[in-house]
Amino acid sequence: MMKRFAWTTAESPSAAASAASTICAEAMALTDGATDGAIVMAGGIDLLDLMKEGLLAPARLIGLRDIADFGAIDLERDGARLGAGITLAALAADARIRRRYPALAAAAAGAASxxxxxxxxxxxxxxxxxxxxxxxxxxxxxxxxxxxxCFAHDGDNRYHAIFDNRRCAIVHPSTLATVLVALGADVQLTDAAGGSRRLPLEVFLTPPAGDLTRENILQPREILHAVHLPPISEGIRMAHSKRGEKDAFDWPLAEVAVVLDLEPGGRCRDAAVILGAAAPAPHRAVNAARQLVGAVIDEKRATAAAAAAIEDATPLADNGHKLPLFEALVRRTIMAAAQGRLEDSILR
Amino acid sequence: MQQSDPSAQFGRSTVTLEVNGTTRVIEVEARTTLAQALRGPLGLTGTKIACDRGACGACTVWLDGSPVCSCMLLAVGVGHRQVTTIEGLATADELHPVQQAFIDEDAVQCGFCTPGMVMSCAALLNDQPDCQPDDVRAAISGNLCRCGTYPHVLAAMHRLRKDPAP
Incomplete structure (x- = not known):
């Protein structure tokens, strides 16, 4: 049973930020997760889980469900704005998102149950x-x-990180983050005064070096308000794939998001290869992308990129199985993206 | 900021829920889940609680027609959304077609997963009357049955599938 807490709701992003006196990470770094502070709750799926497990016990929760437009999808001339309160089901079902950002819709459709x-x-x-x-x-x-x-280092680390795992070996749990970083998405954070800051998601998911108690730089008195997606130009191709122990309702052992920018002749202008379930943050496989830029992508090129993606991995005792898994998945996802067709996706 | 009740600080508040088409007013603590509220003060024990973590689907109900795990929702957070439980599917003298098909295909063994399984299947049938076996598999991917009745659930749904208009 969860510890007792008080419940209030906020009707605007700034009211929510104003009430949000603490954040989950701050409270969970205390012995029993108990805090006098207030934490915001949208869907509550992870928050209630943490509270039921006795890892977090806030004095107050602030419900965000009454905030107008918190779950809206706005297609802008130069991209899209996704309200942070949109459900994964709504994101997966939105015809515009499916057409323009198919890898994102696919990732949302394949998460959880x-x-x-x-x-x-x-x-x-x-x-x-x-x-x-x-x-x-x-x-x-x-x-x-x-x-x-870090108990994972001496313990059972079969699901843990293969990169950047020297101190804490978690993998970042968000499938959507893997795709959104590949797309170059920004997050919009709103504060108590109603002011907003906008920064790349990849930066947001990079806490100060040495701070292992959090996976992002969200501050108290601030809420994650929206995600902004960049525009899709004519040459953009994207794909997302994942493998878990089960095909559905499981966290991936490995997942890969690839976004390519191809010239009309097929030469690759730019590439992002992002690995999920690989590191404490979505892992940018820089060497893999380097193999693709300037080349016409074929099976041979994708194979070289896949090898490059894992060459600097530092697997732990029990998770070496992730290396061939990632290598195969990177190669396949690059090919799926390169062969993908997004004719309808171009914003006019 | 709007506080649902001044006594919220002390744990209990009055919540109005729309359940199976009826407005119900109950006293709950903020920490009371929808599943607990349904089985406790609302007396609707058809909804089961097994894992209490959103991992098994035994507590599946509809929120505005969409299946959700009622164990992972706070009763105070439901608001005006319509809750439908297994008790809301059948009419006074007729079972819902999914319930009847489960009986006909023997899709029940111990029965603990059945209310949740039926809610997931009935929601799919509403959205997709021509659902294929893969659609059924996806729709029940959040419902665990440890007796292993899945093939019978698929058979039950096969009975109900409407072929798409030619």
Whole structure:
């Protein structure tokens, strides 16, 4: 049973930010997650899970469901604005998103279960805490919860990071983040005065070096308000794929998002290859992208890029199986993107 | 900021819910989940609680017609959205077609997953009367049945499938 808390609702983003005196990460770095502060809740799927597990006990929750337009999708001339409160189901079903950002719609459609997708939001998906079983255990006070030890290093680390895993070996839990970083999305954060700051999602998901207690730079008195997607020009191709132990309702063992910008003749102008379930943040495979830029993409080129994607991995005792998995997935996802057709997706 | 009730600080508040077409007013704590409210003060025990983490689907109900895990919603957070439970599917003298098809195809063993399974299947049938086996598999991917009745659930849904208009 969850500890008692008070419930209020906010009717505007700035009112929500004003009431949000703390954030989940701040409270969870304390011994029992108990805080006198208030935390915002959209769908609540991850928040209630943490509270039921005894990892988080806020004095107050602030519901965001009454905020107008929090779940809106606006197609702008130069891209799209997604309200952070949109559900994964609504994102997956939106015909415009499916047409213009098919990899994003596919990722949303493949996350969790139908019941969860009908409640879980875009913002919550990006801000959910990691799934590491030591982090999620009341009995282990790990580095990420303010302790001094990463239990994954000596423990069972079959699902853990293969990059950037020297101190804390979590993988970032958000499937949507993998695709959104590949797309070059921005996040819009709104503060208590109604002011907004907008920054690349990739920057948002990079906490200060050495701060292992959080996966992003959201501050108290601030809410994740919206995600902005860049425009889709004529040569843009994208794909997302993932593999888990189950085909549905499972966290991926490996996932890959690829966004390519192809010249009319097929030569690759620009490429983003992002690995999910690979590192504490969506992992940009810079060397893989380098293999693609300037080339016409074929099976041979994709194979070279896939090898480059994992060449600097540092697998742990139990997760070496992720390397061939990622290598195959990177190659296939590059080919799927290169062969993809997005004729209808071009904004006129 | 709008506080739903001044006593919220002390844990209990009055909540109005639209359940199976009826307006119900109950007293709950903020921490009460919709599943607990349904089974407790609302007396609708058809909805089951198994994992209590949104992982098994036993507590599936509809919110505005869409299946959700009622264990992962706060009763105070439901607001004006319409809640439909397994008790809201059948009429006084006739089972919902999905319920009847489950009986006909023996899609029930221990029965604990059945209310949630039926809610997921009935929602799919509403949205997609011509649903194919893969659509059924996707629709019940959030409903665990440890007796393994899945093939019978698929058979039940096969009975109900309307072929698309030619």
């Amino acid at each position: 139908p019941q969860i997708r009908n409640v879980a939001t875009l913002g919550g998906n990006l801000l959910q805490r990691p799934r590491c079983w030591y982090f999620r255990s009341r009995h282990h006070r790990c580095l990420r919860r303010g302790g001094v030890h």
